[in-house]
Amino acid sequence: MSAIHLVRHGQASFGSDDYDQLSERGYAQASALGQSWEASGFLPTHAVAGSMKRHAQTAIAALDAAGPSDGYDVDNGWDEFPHESVVEAYAPGRAASVTDPKEFQRLFVAAVARWISGEHDDDYPEPYTHFTGRVLAAFDRLSTSLGRGESAVVFTSGGPLAIVAAHVLAGDAETWTPQAQALWPRLNTVAINAGVTTLITGSSGRTLVSFNEHTHLPHDLVTYR
Numbered sequence: 001m002s003a004i005h006l007v008r009h010g011q012a013s014f015g016s017d018d019y020d021q022l023s024e025r026g027y028a029q030a031s032a033l034g035q036s037w038e039a040s041g042f043l044p045t046h047a048v049a050g051s052m053k054r055h056a057q058t059a060i061a062a063l064d065a066a067g068p069s070d071g072y073d074v075d076n077g078w079d080e081f082p083h084e085s086v087v088e089a090y091a092p093g094r095a096a097s098v099t100d101p102k103e104f105q106r107l108f109v110a111a112v113a114r115w116i117s118g119e120h121d122d123d124y125p126e127p128y129t130h131f132t133g134r135v136l137a138a139f140d141r142l143s144t145s146l147g148r149g150e151s152a153v154v155f156t157s158g159g160p161l162a163i164v165a166a167h168v169l170a171g172d173a174e175t176w177t178p179q180a181q182a183l184w185p186r187l188n189t190v191a192i193n194a195g196v197t198t199l200i201t202g203s204s205g206r207t208l209v210s211f212n213e214h215t216h217l218p219h220d221l222v223t224y225r
Contacts, residue, residue, distance in 0.1 A: 001202035002146035003209075004139075005044065005153045006161040007033065007062070009054040011193045011223045014101060019084075022057045029194035029221050030058040034065025036216035047072035048142060049155040050079040058194070059155040072155070077138025080157035081131045082124070087111040089123040101225050105189070112185060132176045135163040143201045158191030165197055168208045187211065193223045 010026030012019050022030070037043065047063060049055040049072050056074075063069045087094070090111035114120060121127040138160075142152055154161075166183035167176065195214040200207050214222060 001200055002143075002148065003151040004142060004146070004199045004201065005151065006164060006197040006199070007058065007153060007155050008158050008161055008191050008193055008195050008197075009052075009058040009155060010061070011225070012054045014104075014225055020053045022054055022061075025221060025223065026054070026193060027057070027061050029217060029223070030061035031065045032218070032221060033194050033196070033216050034062035037062070037066040043067060043069060044153040045150040046142075046146065046152040047155070048075050048078065048152060050074070050157065050160070051076040052079055052157070055079075055155045055157070062153075062155070062194075075138050075141070077134045077141070078154055078156040078160050080159050081115075081128075082126055083108065083112075083159075085125055086115045089120065090114050105225065109185070109189065112188075116181065116185070129176070131159070132163055135160045136167060136176065139164050139167075143206060146201065158188050161197050162187035162191060164199070165208055165211050168199060168206050172206050190224065192217075193225075194221075 010029040011023045012026060013021045013023050043066055049059040051074050059072045087108060091107060115124060116128050118128060146152055162184050165187050166180040169183055170177050170180035192212050192214045194217060195212040197211045198209040200209055
């Protein structure tokens with residue numbers, strides 16, 4: 001049996017010129033995660049990060065706080081979907097004027113629903129079905145690479161980790177199912193920055209053990225965006 005821990009990146013820089021950077025709070029969240037690993041004596045045998053800056057920054061801050069490590073590999077299969085283009089396709093020019101996180105969340109949910117529908121695939125650089133396919137391919141690559149007793153930490157985003165959780169909860173079928181598609185938006189919208197989702201893999205298949213675990217975060221460091 002082996003374990004995979006999916007870590008959502010620390011809080012990014014919402015409302016700034018470059019969203020793909022950790023905020024000061026985001027760095028603190030990543031460090032708190034690493035400190036909890038150090039306190040418990042945990043270090044993964046493998047570490048992987050998506051190719052986005054917020055993934056790398058979270059990985060470095062967490063692993064540095066946890067203790068000596070061999071660094072991490074990069075797999076862009078764990079990248080987030082292009083949420084800016086998804087929102088822009090739904091409401092052209094609107095996102096730049098939204099500064100309230102709650103208002104943006106409402107806009108985001110509606111935009112994602114349009115993207116998921118599959119009725120407007122030509123409007124997007126990455127259709128929803130392509131996104132689910134590349135994330136599940138990355139999950140398969142990692143799952144099959146782990147030996148008995150090994151553990152991997154993946155520094156990724158809310159979208160990919162929710163894809164994996166929904167897929168496994170819906171039965172871990174060979175394809176992305178309607179049941180998984182119904183679960184994904186619900187999981188994606190509640191992913192906590194620097195939260196950890198854990199799965200185990202073995203001869204009996206792949207099982208979700210926990211979703212969004214965040215007891216390593218003080219109350220004032222718990223954020224969803």
